[in-house]
Amino acid sequence: MLMKKLYSEVLSNVFKFLLAILVSLSTLNLLGTIVYSVSENAYIDYVYDLNAIISLFATILYYIVLVVYLVWIYRVHMDMQSLFPFFSRSPGMALACNMIPFFNIYGIPSVFIRIGRQFDGTPSTSRQGKFIIGMVAPLILLYISTTAVNRFATGLDTEPSTTLLLVSGVLTTALYASYLTLCVQISKALARSARQTASPAPDLADTASPPSTGSPA
Amino acid sequence: MPTTRNRRIRPEFVIVSLLLLIPLGAVIYCFQPRYATFSAPGEILSVRELGVNGSVHFCYVREGVVRNLYERWSVRQAFPEAVFAPADASAPDDLKWMEEEGAELRDDTILHALSVAEEMDEETWEEEEKANRLEQLIEKSGEYYGDSLGLMLAIGLFEESGNEDFSDGGFYIISGTGTMEADHTVGSVGAIRDKLLTAERHGVDYFFVPGDRDRFFYEGTGNEEEALHLAEELGLRLEVVPVDTLEEAINFLQRLNE
Numbered sequence: 426m427l428m429k430k431l432y433s434e435v436l437s438n439v440f441k442f443l444l445a446i447l448v449s450l451s452t453l454n455l456l457g458t459i460v461y462s463v464s465e466n467a468y469i470d471y472v473y474d475l476n477a478i479i480s481l482f483a484t485i486l487y488y489i490v491l492v493v494y495l496v497w498i499y500r501v502h503m504d505m506q507s508l509f510p511f512f513s514r515s516p517g518m519a520l521a522c523n524m525i526p527f528f529n530i531y532g533i534p535s536v537f538i539r540i541g542r543q544f545d546g547t548p549s550t551s552r553q554g555k556f557i558i559g560m561v562a563p564l565i566l567l568y569i570s571t572t573a574v575n576r577f578a579t580g581l582d583t584e585p586s587t588t589l590l591l592v593s594g595v596l597t598t599a600l601y602a603s604y605l606t607l608c609v610q611i612s613k614a615l616a617r618s619a620r621q622t623a624s625p626a627p628d629l630a631d632t633a634s635p636p637s638t639g640s641p642a
Numbered sequence: 643m644p645t646t647r648n649r650r651i652r653p654e655f656v657i658v659s660l661l662l663l664i665p666l667g668a669v670i671y672c673f674q675p676r677y678a679t680f681s682a683p684g685e686i687l688s689v690r691e692l693g694v695n696g697s698v699h700f701c702y703v704r705e706g707v708v709r710n711l712y713e714r715w716s717v718r719q720a721f722p723e724a725v726f727a728p729a730d731a732s733a734p735d736d737l738k739w740m741e742e743e744g745a746e747l748r749d750d751t752i753l754h755a756l757s758v759a760e761e762m763d764e765e766t767w768e769e770e771e772k773a774n775r776l777e778q779l780i781e782k783s784g785e786y787y788g789d790s791l792g793l794m795l796a797i798g799l800f801e802e803s804g805n806e807d808f809s810d811g812g813f814y815i816i817s818g819t820g821t822m823e824a825d826h827t828v829g830s831v832g833a834i835r836d837k838l839l840t841a842e843r844h845g846v847d848y849f850f851v852p853g854d855r856d857r858f859f860y861e862g863t864g865n866e867e868e869a870l871h872l873a874e875e876l877g878l879r880l881e882v883v884p885v886d887t888l889e890e891a892i893n894f895l896q897r898l899n900e
Contacts, residue, residue: 438654443661478669481712485665493661 431619432507433500437612440497443490444605450483451601455594462587494604498523498536501611505543508618514539533568534561537607544614549621553614557607564603571596672712677729679737680714681705681833682721683840686817689798692782696798697809699817699846700791703836707733723839744787747821751792752779755822758888759799790831792822793850796888797895808895816895817841818850818883820865826887828852830860834868838878846880848898850891853884 431437457476461468468476502516514522514536522532538561545554574593578585585593684703689696704721707729708714717724729736756776760767783791794817801808809816819837821829830852831837841849851869858864863871866884873882885891 435654435657438652439657439661442654442658446662477712477716478673481672482665482669485668486662489661489664 431615432503433497433612433615436493436497436500437608437615440490440493440608441605441612443486443493444601444608447483447486447490448598448601448605450479450486451594451598453479454483455591455598458587458590458594462591495520495523497608501540501615504615504619505540508615508622509543512539512543530565530569534565537561537564540611544618547618547621549617550614553610553617556610557614560603560607560610564600564607567596567600567603571600672715673710675731676708676710676714677731677733678708678714678726679705679729679733680708680717680721680724680726681836682717682724683836683843686815686841686844686846689795692779692795692798694779694795694798694802696801697807697812697816698794698797698801699815699844700794701817701819701837701840701849702786702788702791703833703840705737705833707737709734725836741787744789747789748783748787748791749780751789751821752776752783752795754824755792755796755799757824758796758822758826759803761826762800762888762892763803765803788831789821789829790819790837793820793828793852793885793888793891794818796822797891800888800892808899810899814847814898815845816848816850817844817846818848818885818891820850820852820885822888826889828854828885828887828891830854830858830865834865835872838869838872838876838880838882842876842878842880848883848894849880850883850885853886853890855884 454476457468457472457479460472498519499516502512502514502519505512506515519536521528522536523529525532537557541554541557541561543554544550545558547554571593574589574596578589578593682704684701686699686701688699704724706717708717708726714726753776756772756779760772779795797808797816797818800806808814819831819834821831823829828850834851838849849869852865854864855866858866862868869882869884872878873880883891883894885894
């Protein structure tokens, strides 16, 4: 089967790998917090050192993922414009929607809703489209609540309570997992759309990739 | 028949591996053993926290050991004024030993404070009552180590037995540091800088320090000299009051309330 080469293909896989690692680390951190909430002594004796390493690793990885995400969303929009000529959002505007503070509360859902609607309108990617649109509300709620809880926790003069740490851990893990799910669905839908748009004509076949290097879907 | 096998490494694996080297490198760098001791301003606590019906406060500072750059960063986040000094791998054991030693010294100073307060009281205390009080004070001060609370505890016990209130109904905030010796003298202590900063931050008006100018036989400057020098250097609002004995401290407080 022939497939149009996607700008975001490699980066989608990179983003998925990194996000999967981040979700795993965040889950481990959450487990550490649960141990802390049950027994502070057990946490200090058995978990503290490992949790500190995981925390530092995850914090740095988070910033790397943030940069990869911005490049990925840019490339996804390049693909969207290339696959759907009437797709109106430019890659630059998509970046602005994600990066401008406060505006991104509208911008992030708007980016994913447009992508979702575009896929929803195509029969082969309708399932992914509906899923992406359905994920938008939980994503933005998680984004706002995670930011609020984490800012509140770091702004405290005293040590944050165990409940606050647990809530923060659950929200953070859920937010990363939501982004991972969205990335998987978007890259799947893009790959399907690319397969559909690809022409079997010999002159285009030279620019197409063989199935072995195609979509991970 | 020769076969050609495509063993191309997927670029995403290369990119992910390279990107993961960044946090991995940072973790290795930050968790390499680099021991340091630290001390930071702490809190002032009323002697009432120890079950003594007095108005004065004792002062404690935060001390500890960090094993690597990550712990150092965490401590700095929690206590921005922490001062670090390089140490070797024996620092955690040294701290543990210091805590154990400090607990014994604390118990000694509590015993001296009780005895001295009893000697200054007109009434004689029952042995059993005194033993119970000692046990109660040791139990309530369990989370602190070191003997620097002795002087303030003795002042608090003196207030309690004489039904006095040196703070004039909370008008003055009185704190201090120094051990209480059996002969009523106030012994030298450590971490004067952090204690003064703690007291200043908590709005203390009068801060007692051991008047050890003539009897500090160790290396460096004595508590009295150091405290007076720091108060001037840091432009502290509080008044440093060097006292040689408990009686000197009581006399100062009684004059204050006249």
